[in-house]
Amino acid sequence: MTEQAFTDATQIKGGDSAEPIVTMEHVVKRFKDFTALKDINFRVGRQEVVVVIGPSGSGKSTMIRCINMLEEHDEGRIVVDGTELTRDVRNISEIRKETGMVFQGFNLFPHLTILSNISLGPRQVRNMPKAEAEALARSLLERVQIPEQADKFPAQLSGGQQQRVAIIRAMMRNYEWLILDEPFSHLDLTNATIAWDLITQQAKKRNAGIIIACLDPYEFIKADKIFHL
Amino acid sequence: MIIWLKRNLFRSVGDSIISVAVAALSGWVIWQLLQFIFITGRWEIIQVNLKLLLVGRFPEELMWMLGASILALSFWIGAVASSSKRDLNNRTSLIKTGFGLLSRFGLIIALGAIIIALAGTLDAVLLGIGTVAAIALGRLVGLARRKIAVLAKIPWLVWQILLVALPLVMIIQTLLVSDLSEWGGFLINVYIAILSIALAFPLGVFLALGRRSSLPIVRLVCTSYIELVRGAPLFVLLLLAGVALEFFIPSEIAPGAIFRAVTVFTMFTAAYLAEIIRGGLQSISKGQTEAGKALGLSTVKIIFLITLPQALRNVIPAQIGQFISLFKDTTLAGAALSMLELLKVGEAITKQDDYLGQGLVYESLGFVALLFWVGSYVMSRESQRLERKLGVGIR
Numbered sequence: 001m002t003e004q005a006f007t008d009a010t011q012i013k014g015g016d017s018a019e020p021i022v023t024m025e026h027v028v029k030r031f032k033d034f035t036a037l038k039d040i041n042f043r044v045g046r047q048e049v050v051v052v053i054g055p056s057g058s059g060k061s062t063m064i065r066c067i068n069m070l071e072e073h074d075e076g077r078i079v080v081d082g083t084e085l086t087r088d089v090r091n092i093s094e095i096r097k098e099t100g101m102v103f104q105g106f107n108l109f110p111h112l113t114i115l116s117n118i119s120l121g122p123r124q125v126r127n128m129p130k131a132e133a134e135a136l137a138r139s140l141l142e143r144v145q146i147p148e149q150a151d152k153f154p155a156q157l158s159g160g161q162q163q164r165v166a167i168i169r170a171m172m173r174n175y176e177w178l179i180l181d182e183p184f185s186h187l188d189l190t191n192a193t194i195a196w197d198l199i200t201q202q203a204k205k206r207n208a209g210i211i212i213a214c215l216d217p218y219e220f221i222k223a224d225k226i227f228h229l
Numbered sequence: 230m231i232i233w234l235k236r237n238l239f240r241s242v243g244d245s246i247i248s249v250a251v252a253a254l255s256g257w258v259i260w261q262l263l264q265f266i267f268i269t270g271r272w273e274i275i276q277v278n279l280k281l282l283l284v285g286r287f288p289e290e291l292m293w294m295l296g297a298s299i300l301a302l303s304f305w306i307g308a309v310a311s312s313s314k315r316d317l318n319n320r321t322s323l324i325k326t327g328f329g330l331l332s333r334f335g336l337i338i339a340l341g342a343i344i345i346a347l348a349g350t351l352d353a354v355l356l357g358i359g360t361v362a363a364i365a366l367g368r369l370v371g372l373a374r375r376k377i378a379v380l381a382k383i384p385w386l387v388w389q390i391l392l393v394a395l396p397l398v399m400i401i402q403t404l405l406v407s408d409l410s411e412w413g414g415f416l417i418n419v420y421i422a423i424l425s426i427a428l429a430f431p432l433g434v435f436l437a438l439g440r441r442s443s444l445p446i447v448r449l450v451c452t453s454y455i456e457l458v459r460g461a462p463l464f465v466l467l468l469l470a471g472v473a474l475e476f477f478i479p480s481e482i483a484p485g486a487i488f489r490a491v492t493v494f495t496m497f498t499a500a501y502l503a504e505i506i507r508g509g510l511q512s513i514s515k516g517q518t519e520a521g522k523a524l525g526l527s528t529v530k531i532i533f534l535i536t537l538p539q540a541l542r543n544v545i546p547a548q549i550g551q552f553i554s555l556f557k558d559t560t561l562a563g564a565a566l567s568m569l570e571l572l573k574v575g576e577a578i579t580k581q582d583d584y585l586g587q588g589l590v591y592e593s594l595g596f597v598a599l600l601f602w603v604g605s606y607v608m609s610r611e612s613q614r615l616e617r618k619l620g621v622g623i624r
Contacts, residue, residue: 070519097525107520111539111619121524124534153620173524 013226020079021046021177021209022067027076029062036062040076042227044177044209049200051221052213054229060213061104063229064179067211068099081176097125100175100208102183106166108154114141115150118169126174133172140168143198144191159186167195171202177209184218193220265591274589275596276347278578282596283344285413285569294403295416296356300363301396307367308392333610340603409487413569415600421487421570422556425494429555432495433502434541438532440507451503458500463558466493467565490562498555505547509540542619549612553605560601571597 024042028035036059044050052060065071066078069085069092078085080095108117118140119133128136141147144164146157154162163186170178178199184192196218203210217226238248275282284295331338341360345353374380374388383391412420439451458466470489513536521531541548563573575597579590 068523070522093525093527096522099523101523103516103520103523105516107514107516109517109520109535109539111542120534121526124530125525169524 010228011225012228013223019045021081022211023077023079024063024066025077025079027063027066027073027078029059029066029071029073037066037073044211044225046207046209047204048224049210049222050212050225050227051217051223052211052227052229053215053217056215058229060229061181064181064211064213067177067179068096068101097174098176100170100173100178102163102166102170102178102180104181104185106154106162108162108165108169110154113151113153114157114165117154117165118172121169122172136172137168140171140198141165144168144195160188160191163187164191164195167199171198175206175208177211178203180210180212182214183212184214189220192218196220270592270595271587271589272347272592274578274584274592276349277583278574278581279344279347281414281578282571282574283414284416285574286411287413287416288407288411291403291407292352294399294406296352296359298396298399298403299356300359301399303360303363304367304370305392305396307364308371309389310368310371333614336603337607340599410485412487414574415571417487417562417568417570418556418559418601419604421490421494421559421562422552424491425498425555426552428491428495429498429502432499433506434537436499436503437506437510438537440503441510455500455503458496459504463493463497464561464565466497467561471566486562486566486568490559490566490568494555494559494562498551501551502548505544505551506540508547509542509544510536512543513539545612545616545619549608553608556604556608557601571600 020043022042022044024040027037027040027042029037040063042063052063054060062071066073066085067080072087073085081098083091083095085091085095108114109120112120115134115137118137119128119130122128122133122136123130138147138150141150144167146161146164149157149161149165154165157165163183167180167183170180180199183199184195187195199210202208212221217223239245280287284292287295341357345357370392374383380388436451436455439447440455442448442451467490470493471486517535517539518531521535526534560570560572562568563570567573569577575593576590578584579587579593
């Protein structure tokens with residue numbers, strides 16, 4: 001038996017997108033001898049909610065990380081918002097500017113306060129004034145019910161609280177689409193629902209697409225498409 | 230108390246024997262030491278040569294500038310220390326504050342008192358009082374910035390530049406007026422150490438980043454530099470600096486010994502520091518860089534806002550260790566470049582006509598060791614404070 005049990009994506013819900021914003025065609029990704037992704041075909045349209053499910057180790061993270069080039073694919077084509085992903089530095093940063101991402105392991109910055117973690121992006125990338133960025137950050141923290149954590153450091157928060165901070169950090173971006181890697185793994189159903197409402201509301205405002213990788217589809221996610229890896 | 234003794238020192242017959250033996254030995258050592266310090270030690274050699282030990286042949290008529298520099302530095306330290314973000318309303322009792330100050334600065338205060346007592350002049354006493362007053366004044370100024378609205382409006386950077394301007398101008402003025410070759414004693418050790426640390430730190434950071442660079446040429450240059458300099462003994466490098474420059478530059482216009490010493494110490498420490506900092510950078514997970522990329526930050530911003538601050542924080546103990554080592558290694562400059570630094574002076578004074586062949590090397594080297602020990606210990610203590618403040622291990 002080879003090590004390639006789950007490598008191609010099967011669409012199990014939804015049709016084709018008329019105006020795709022992210023397209024993957026015959027994408028292959030290898031780590032040395034191991035083929036993590038084999039022949040992935042995938043489309044996401046504007047304002048669509050796409051869920052990628054599959055057991056752990058099936059390549060969900062790898063697949064969505066290819067979209068903002070945290071992983072480089074070996075074969076096939078990935079076209080994001082009309083630009084094909086190549087090694088050209090300029091187009092990577094263009095793509096990343098339009099992507100919001102929540103990492104599986106949160107990847108909060110341990111040396112910065114929660115408030116700085118959240119406001120760093122807009123302040124450094126979009127030159128948003130400090131006061132404005134922090135006010136926005138505080139209002140979003142209020143929405144996910146952890147406003148009192150603003151001045152603490154990540155290590156002082158619980159896993160669920162850190163996860164909500166990670167979600168808000170992505171929300172602060174000027175994104176065209178959101179990539180969420182198991183964004184509710186540490187949240188109870190109530191808090192996950194609150195976070196999801198915030199995510200969808202913000203995405204609608206920006207006309208953004210959402211790609212979520214998770215082990216199982218949540219009830220409250222009204223997915224337009226579901227892929228199984 | 231008795232229970233504690235029983236439990237910790239006399240738990241068994243073997244324990245008891247060891248406890249008594251160790252107590253007797255340490256008691257004897259302490260007794261000998263106290264006898265040497267207070268009874269048999271002939272400290273007049275230090276007293277007479279105090280100026281030589283501390284500042285070398287620094288011109289007498291310019292000593293006031295040195296004093297003024299110390300006062301300006303004290304003022305700056307006071308002002309910078311009080312501008313930290315401590316809660317003003319959180320008042321602790323006077324006794325507690327006093328005890329805290331004593332445990333942090335007690336050693337320096339004690340050393341200052343010893344030196345003043347040894348000097349025994351009015352000037353020394355005045356300088357001591359002035360230093361305390363300058364620190365207090367600095368704290369008041371720092372406090373004023375937080376209490377008075379007009380001062381609080383000054384941008385942080387401008388304020389810092391304003392504060393540092395006074396000591397900097399004073400020190401540069403002293404450097405300009407006096408001939409650097411007349412500097413000596415402990416002053417030279419401190420001067421070389423501070424200057425080398427200030428220069429080696431940024432160089433070390435850039436070498437560490439360079440060694441991890443994706444550009445092969447940069448990587449090659451940095452790696453070769455680090456491996457080459459780290460592989461050579463510091464003493465050899467210092468000896469080379471003493472003679473090698475004459476190969477290229479005529480001796481009349483070649484830079485002085487201090488310049489050469491600072492160059493060697495900077496180059497040497499930077500190479501070691503680079504490896505320490507590289508170790509720190511390697512301890513930062515890939516996820517941090519990825520999170521930075523995902524936020525759209527440029528590579529430079531990811532390094533200077535995210536990975537480097539964390540890396541530097543993680544390796545504070547090793548960095549300070551390197552700085553302490555540099556501070557003590559400044560004594561090598563005396564032997565290699567025949568510079569009149571503290572150790573060299575300490576040796577030389579025992580060979581003066583008045584003291585020759587009287588075995589006063591204990592007194593003189595003891596004093597030299599004391600100065601270095603206090604300096605190193607203060608650095609080590611402050612680094613632990615810095616670690617606690619930055620929350621190493623907690624966040």
